[in-house]
Amino acid sequence: MKIGYVISFPFLYLAISLLEDCLAKRSKDIYCGACLALIDEVNWDISQVDPKEKIQVGSFRIDSKGNQALQEIPLARSAVHLTEVLEGVCNQMSNYASSTNADGRRSYVRTNSRDGSAVSLTNIEITGEVHSQLKFACESLIEDHEDNLIPAFQTGLDNMPELICVELMDVCSKINITDFIDANRAVRTNPAKASDVTDDVEEEDDEEEEESKDEL
Secondary structure (H helix, E strand, O other): OOOOOOOOHHHHHHHHHHHHHHHHHHHHHHHHHHHHHHHHHHHHHHHOOOOOOEEEEEEEEEOOOOOEEEEEEEOOOOHHHHHHHHHHHHHHHHHEEEEEOOOOOEEEEEOOOOOOOOOOOOOEEEOHHHHHHHHHHHHHHHHHHHHHHHHHHHHOOOOHHHHHHHHHOOOOOHHHHHHHHHHHHHHHHOOOOHHHEEEHHHHHHHHHHHHHHHHO
8 A cells, every 4th residue: 555645835835935945045154154254364364474575577678768668566466466365365264164153143253373373162163174165265255256355355444254255256244254353362262171062073083983993
């Protein structure tokens, strides 16, 4: 005897709509997080360049008077340096993990400090999936907006997250920027318990190690 299940079209449509809304929200979370992390990483790279270091730009061609149309500009915000930074910045997404605040909004935090000092992780979920999603989103954003990104970073404006992630790319809201800043500040200031941190990457590695031992 065969048992058939009948699913009404309205129910199916509602289920698909809810799934699409969920995926769209998750996708925007990822792209916003990637954009804000990208800006933080590029700004840090810029800050590490000696302000006195210069680079020559312009034409090396000699004019009729024997002069070259060259000028020296700071290396840090030059197109040459920014292009190099953007080529590798998405690899830094492996340093970020997701965090959900008390209001249920997701943000992304850097899980290790650049100077090697200890950080505190509270309510953090570290997964390989998040790393991959952030890296893909980062690469997509750069590919779509590289021509506008470099001029934006050359301005050196303080409101770079709003300028780039809200106005240029339209992947964040102003509250997302505040959440990102607050979450990353908390990582550096709030004590954390080991139970507050979920590290699926390490758990997966441990499971694979146990399986290997069983096989031996």
